[in-house]
Each structure stands twice: as structure tokens, then as C-alpha cells.
Amino acid sequence: xxxxxRREVITAMAAIPLLRAKWEGQSVxxxxxxxxxxxxxxxxxxxxxxxxxxxxxxxxxxxxxxxGVPEFLDFVLTEWPEHQTPIRGGLAWLDRESMxxxxxxxxxxxxxxxxxxxxxxxxxxxARPGMKAGVEFFNHFRDLVLSGFYSSKEGVKDLGYMxxxxxxxxxxxx
Numbered sequence: 403x404x405x406x407x408r409r410e411v412i413t414a415m416a417a418i419p420l421l422r423a424k425w426e427g428q429s430v431x432x433x434x435x436x437x438x439x440x441x442x443x444x445x446x447x448x449x450x451x452x453x454x455x456x457x458x459x460x461x462x463x464x465x466x467x468x469x470g471v472p473e474f475l476d477f478v479l480t481e482w483p484e485h486q487t488p489i490r491g492g493l494a495w496l497d498r499e500s501m502x503x504x505x506x507x508x509x510x511x512x513x514x515x516x517x518x519x520x521x522x523x524x525x526x527x528x529a530r531p532g533m534k535a536g537v538e539f540f541n542h543f544r545d546l547v548l549s550g551f552y553s554s555k556e557g558v559k560d561l562g563y564m565x566x567x568x569x570x571x572x573x574x575x576x
Contacts (some may be wrong), residue, residue, distance in 0.1 A: 429495040440486065445493050446472060448509045452496070453517060462560060466547055469556035475546055480558045485542075499536060556574025 420445050423555040441449055453466035466472070469539040496519070504515055506525075510521075523529055523536035524544075 415424070439476065441472075441476050444507075444509075445490070446476065448493055448497065448507070449475060451509045451516070452543065453547050455520060456544050457551045463555050466551050470550050471547055471550040471552040471554065474550040474554070478546065478550070485546075488539065488542055489546075492543060495535050495539055 421537070449472045453471050457466035459465035459468060459470075475489075479489060488567070489491050497507040499516075499519060500506060501510055503519065504511045508516060520540065523533050523540040526537050528543065529537045552561065
């Protein structure tokens with residue numbers, strides 16, 4: 403996998419709200435959990451697990467899956483072919499590493515085993531050199547999940563964004 407440059411990340415993140423709007427417009431009649439078409443059913447299961455580890459449900463908001471992030475990613479990747487190989491390859495890497503460690507694919511290992519594996523790839527500065535492919539995948543995937551979540555209704559609610567509301571007197575930022 404090649405390094406993703408700052409410009410590519412900024413361009414991709416700028417396009418997320420537009421793609422989400424397009425996806426939401428096309429999702430009429432499609433139920434949550436139904437794939438748009440990029441991920442295989444097995445990959446989509448892994449994407450759900452991984453997405454919810456990145457954005458878990460808490461007392462304040464729902465999880466990435468509750469916000470429809472896996473289906474959103476499925477749609478986004480059909481629109482961005484250049485991201486397909488790094489994401490599909492990364493999911494395969496994650497399963498291979500999980501099989502090597504625990505004899506099961508990532509989606510089937512225990513929560514603590516999943517967290518231990520992700521801890522090795524979530525912090526680039528601390529990652530071992532042999533984990534470079536996993537680090538690159540996880541950073542890319544995490545960016546996509548967070549972009550999807552925080553551009554969803556659930557994510558906007560989580561941020562406490564109030565939208566365009568009338569302010570009688572501006573008192574500055576809190």
C-alpha cells in the first residue's frame with residue numbers, strides 16, 4: 403500500500419458530505435444492513451465489527467453501525483475505485499493477522515483479542531515495522547468511518563451541532 407498524501411485526504415474528506423447526500427438520496431427503499439454492492443457479505447460483517455470498535459455505542463450516541471456507516475462505506479467505495487484495493491486488502495490483512503494469532507477471522511475473535519490487535523496498528527509511532535500494512539489500512543479505514551459517522555444525523559447529534567439558529571446577541575465562542 404502506498405502512503406496517502408495530505409491533499410488526497412483533504413480532497414476525500416471534502417467529498418464525504420456530498421457522497422453522503424447522494425447516498426441518502428439513493429437509499430430510499432434500501433433497508434439498513436443491505437449492501438450497496440462493494441463489500442462481500444463476509445467483508446461487510448467485518449466492517450460492522452471494526453466500525454463499532456472505532457465508534458462504539460455509548461450513553462450519548464449510537465454506534466457507527468447505528469448511524470449506517472458500514473452501508474455508507476459500501477456506497478462510497480463503489481464511487482471511489484482508487485480506495486477499493488487498499489480497503490479490501492486491509493480487511494484481508496486484518497483477517498490473516500487474526501488467523502495467525504487466534505485461528506479465526508477478525509470478526510469472530512473475542513473483543514479483547516480484537517482490541518489487542520487494533521492497539522498494535524492504531525498508533526503509528528508505536529507500531530512495529532512489520533505492522534506497516536496494518537497501520538496504513540487502519541488509519542485510512544478509521545478516517546473513513548469517522549467521516550461517515552460525523553456526517554450522519556447520529557454523528558451531528560453527537561457533536562451537539564445546532565445548525566442555523568438565530569442568535570440575538572453574539573457573545574463569542576464558549
